[in-house]
Each structure stands twice: as structure tokens, then as C-alpha cells.
Amino acid sequence: MAKEMTLYWGAGSPPCWRVMIALEEKELRGYNSIQLSFEKMEHKSKKVLDINPRGQLPTFQHGQLVINESFAACIYLENKFKKQGNELIPTCPNEQGLMYQRLFEAAPLGQKLGDVIYYEWKVPEGERHDSAKERNKNAVALELSLWEGYLKKTGPFLIGKNFSLADVIVFPNIAYAFHYGLCPERFPKLAQYYNMLKERPSIKKTWPSTWQVKKDLLKELKNTS
Amino acid sequence: MAKEMTLYWGAGSPPCWRVMIALEEKELRGYNSIQLSFEKMEHKSKKVLDINPRGQLPTFQHGQLVINESFAACIYLENKFKKQGNELIPTCPNEQGLMYQRLFEAAPLGQKLGDVIYYEWKVPEGERHDSAKERNKNAVALELSLWEGYLKKTGPFLIGKNFSLADVIVFPNIAYAFHYGLCPERFPKLAQYYNMLKERPSIKKTWPSTWQVKKDLLKELKNTS
Incomplete structure (x- = not known):
């Protein structure tokens, strides 16, 4: 499943980091991890802008679905893989x-x-x-x-x-x-x-x-x- | 159920408004609706600050639970009253x-x-x-x-x-x-x-x-x- 996922990220960015933590917590390993450079303005490159018009990192894709807001990506991963890895949303x-x-x-x-x-x-x-x-x-x-x-x-x-x-x-x-x-x-x-x-x-x-x-x-x- | 809810709100504020829309969508009527005045700085009054240290509106309370972030209050209402009123989070x-x-x-x-x-x-x-x-x-x-x-x-x-x-x-x-x-x-x-x-x-x-x-x-x- 994780093989269908791609995370574009930049080093040191808290929003990127939280998606990486969520992926680990849900035991989703082996995704396409593509590190880009903020210094080289790679977050404004065509390959990012094509799926994230904001030109920001993280940019996250799972199959056809694109979720770039880091909070939204974390909620999506938890809901989609509820029974895998650690449960992150309490039921009470x-x-x-x-x-x-x-x-x-x-x-x-x-x-x-x-x-x-x-x-x-x-x-x-x-x-x-x-x-x-x-x-x-x-x-x-x-x-x-x-x-x-x-x-x-x-x-x-x-x-x-x-x-x-x-x-x-x-x-x-x-x-x-x-x-x-x-x-x-x-x-x-x-x-x-x-x-x-x-x-x-x-x-x-x-x-x-x-x-x-x-x-x-x-x-x-x-x-x- | 709605009688145990209190919403402190200010007129014209988009964050307050979204909680009011969510309450309507979930058919939660008869809650304690307390309108406060931004002009009179009532959002910084003791009764608000006691449950919302940010001194902002909306301030929302359901029983002992306080949820002041408007996005969070809307998600809470949907999850808590999933089968009541309109379903707002798709299952797919x-x-x-x-x-x-x-x-x-x-x-x-x-x-x-x-x-x-x-x-x-x-x-x-x-x-x-x-x-x-x-x-x-x-x-x-x-x-x-x-x-x-x-x-x-x-x-x-x-x-x-x-x-x-x-x-x-x-x-x-x-x-x-x-x-x-x-x-x-x-x-x-x-x-x-x-x-x-x-x-x-x-x-x-x-x-x-x-x-x-x-x-x-x-x-x-x-x-x-």
C-alpha cells in the first residue's frame, strides 16, 4: 500500500516532519520519499506545482488522491489505516x-x-x-x-x-x-x-x-x- | 442533549458562524446561545477567559468538555452526533x-x-x-x-x-x-x-x-x- 504513496518533503520543516511521523506510527514504510531543497526553490518546481498549486512542502500523494495540508494528511492516514500500527484518534x-x-x-x-x-x-x-x-x-x-x-x-x-x-x-x-x-x-x-x-x-x-x-x-x- | 451546550459567540465572525451552521446541520437546537460584544471587549471577560484562555470567540462548551477552536468544534459535533441531522463527513x-x-x-x-x-x-x-x-x-x-x-x-x-x-x-x-x-x-x-x-x-x-x-x-x- 505504501508503495503507492509519494511524499515530497524538505529537511527541517515541521509540517513535513509531522507527516513522516504519522507514516511511521501507521507502519507505512517503503513509500516514495522525495527530498527537495527549499534553498534551490525546488518546492516551486513544476513537478510540485502540478499537484500542489500552493508550491509548498509537504506535498503528499496516495494513488490519485493529493493531500498537501499536513494536518489533513495525518488525519487521512489514521482514518484510512485505522487498524494498522498505533491507533492515534481515541474513540471516547x-x-x-x-x-x-x-x-x-x-x-x-x-x-x-x-x-x-x-x-x-x-x-x-x-x-x-x-x-x-x-x-x-x-x-x-x-x-x-x-x-x-x-x-x-x-x-x-x-x-x-x-x-x-x-x-x-x-x-x-x-x-x-x-x-x-x-x-x-x-x-x-x-x-x-x-x-x-x-x-x-x-x-x-x-x-x-x-x-x-x-x-x-x-x-x-x-x-x- | 443540546441543552448541555453553551456557545459564546460574536456577531459577524466567520469562526463563530461555522459552529452555528454545524449545530443547525446536526439539528442541535435549544443550546445556550450567548451573544457577546467584540466592541465591548466581552470576549476578554472573566466568564470567557475562565474556559478559553485565548479570550476568543467562539467559546463552546458541552458538559465538561470545552472546544474553542471552531474547526475542532465542527468535527466534534459531527463525530458525536453522526446519525443525527445531515451526515457531514463522507465515508469513502x-x-x-x-x-x-x-x-x-x-x-x-x-x-x-x-x-x-x-x-x-x-x-x-x-x-x-x-x-x-x-x-x-x-x-x-x-x-x-x-x-x-x-x-x-x-x-x-x-x-x-x-x-x-x-x-x-x-x-x-x-x-x-x-x-x-x-x-x-x-x-x-x-x-x-x-x-x-x-x-x-x-x-x-x-x-x-x-x-x-x-x-x-x-x-x-x-x-x-
Whole structure:
């Protein structure tokens, strides 16, 4: 089945990584794994644009079906291969409700991390402001403090005792924050979560090879919870 | 069952509206509908912050479960009340995959509309640039052109012949674009979709009462598809 799947991905991208984790969790191995280079603008190449008009990675194809939104690809894989590998969506409606709540909160988390991390890349030189940078940093500190609070309340995983699709989707963002220097002492629950999950086989196996050298952009962020 | 539900909402907000449409589609009536005022900052009031630390609307509660992300609330309602009202998630895996793809693409659509519509509100006066405004308008024109293309290919609904959860989630954004003056002649498929769905009972019944006077912010946008 996995042989009919193709994943176009770029190294170090949290959205690409989450699809790779989902594939591992569902024991879908042997898919066509095609690594492209963001630097060489290969995500804007014809072969990507033909199936993903957004020209973004991941681009994921299973047979005739194309699913490029990383959250959607993860949900699809779980629903399509429910009984294979680890079950990632809880059946209890209340647990499931909380799972979807956390899963969708990955969107503001990713957005706010991106506003800081990609600032120079997104905002042309003449439009940059220190006040905007400061505001973005405060917003991401507040956001990460929320997640620190969630884990305090319902840890060790995002919805309690069991690993779920919410972890598949959110973990790459949390790992990204630590890669960018988030201070473990100030966010102890997030650090505990990070250290626990980085040893999980699906995550260890797919760990971004480009994340060798830590950065320090988020080093000064303070926990407000 | 609906009596155990409370929806805090604000008039004219697409995210609030989609939860109201989902409740109607699932024939969940008689829930506690609490309208709050954005102008009076009631979304930052203690009663909201107590269950939604983001201080945003919608805020949705069902018994002890709190689901504030509008996409998550809609998925929860469909899964919890699968056999009640209209079935909104197709069972065929390929159709379901496409549905989730479109559903999650509502996020960049909403984001790009928001970047234009809320520009003055989001960006402090000293940080505003005509070049940024222009870039945001171009981005939303490109985004809406994508959706025009999707409907051309797979209409009349977003995933084909049947109304689905993707329509519940995306329609309020499309309606928002027309409310802000999008030109029906330039985006004929979107206009057809808009005109068809605005007559759907769940949508007609919940139509934002504050949308009486049309605005013209998006009047000049051109279809690039």
C-alpha cells in the first residue's frame, strides 16, 4: 500500500516532519520519499506545482488522491489505516473532542513561532520594525506558556496518558521551539514532554538531519503561566 | 442533549458562524446561545477567559468538555452526533481525504482574508506600509483564484455533489469575501457557490445580522486563475 504513496518533503520543516511521523506510527514504510531543497526553490518546481498549486512542502500523494495540508494528511492516514500500527484518534468522544481542540491549536502555535523565526524572510527590509519583533516575541511567549499549562494539567501527553494524533501534529512545533533555543528551565513541562518524545521510535527515526546546530532566537522567552 | 451546550459567540465572525451552521446541520437546537460584544471587549471577560484562555470567540462548551477552536468544534459535533441531522463527513476514504484537504485549506484562506480586512486593527499605525497592504491584497487574490479553480473542477460543492463539513467550514470565509465586495463577475464559480449556499436553511437561519451594509475593500481583486 505504501508503495503507492509519494511524499515530497524538505529537511527541517515541521509540517513535513509531522507527516513522516504519522507514516511511521501507521507502519507505512517503503513509500516514495522525495527530498527537495527549499534553498534551490525546488518546492516551486513544476513537478510540485502540478499537484500542489500552493508550491509548498509537504506535498503528499496516495494513488490519485493529493493531500498537501499536513494536518489533513495525518488525519487521512489514521482514518484510512485505522487498524494498522498505533491507533492515534481515541474513540471516547470526550477524549476525541479534546484531541481535536489541541490538534487545531497547533495552527496558532505554528503561526506565532513562524512570525518570529521567519520574520526577516517574510517581511521585506524596509517594512521591518523592532516594535513588531518585540510584539511577536511576546505573543509566542504567551502561546508557549499556554501549552506549558496544558501539559501541567493533562500530561504527560497532550491529552493525558496516551500518545495521540495531537502529539504527532504539535510535537514538531515544540521541538522547533527548543531547536531555536527555548529555555528548558523556564518551560519545564514542555522540556519534559520534549525529552520524553524525542526518544519515541517514530520521532527518533525521522528527526530532521539539518537540526545539528542549535539556534538562540527564543533563548530569552519567559514563561508567563 | 443540546441543552448541555453553551456557545459564546460574536456577531459577524466567520469562526463563530461555522459552529452555528454545524449545530443547525446536526439539528442541535435549544443550546445556550450567548451573544457577546467584540466592541465591548466581552470576549476578554472573566466568564470567557475562565474556559478559553485565548479570550476568543467562539467559546463552546458541552458538559465538561470545552472546544474553542471552531474547526475542532465542527468535527466534534459531527463525530458525536453522526446519525443525527445531515451526515457531514463522507465515508469513502478518498472523498474524506479531499474533504480534509479543503477543510484545512480554510486556514490559509481565513488568514489571508484577515491580513487584508483586519490590517488597520492588527498593525499599529507607525508600522503600516502601502507595500504590505498591496502584497496582502495580491496574496488574497491568488488564494481566492485557487478556490475558484477548485470549484470549477469539483463543484457545485467543495468536494463534488454533496455538501460536507468542508462547506460548513469554508463557506463563512467565502461569504466574508463577498461581504467585503468581491466581484461576482470576476469570480463566477465562487459567486455561484455563494448564491447556492446562502439559501441553504442552516446558513440562512444563522446569517450574520450585522452584515447589512456591504463593504468594498476587496472590490478591485482580480482572478488570476
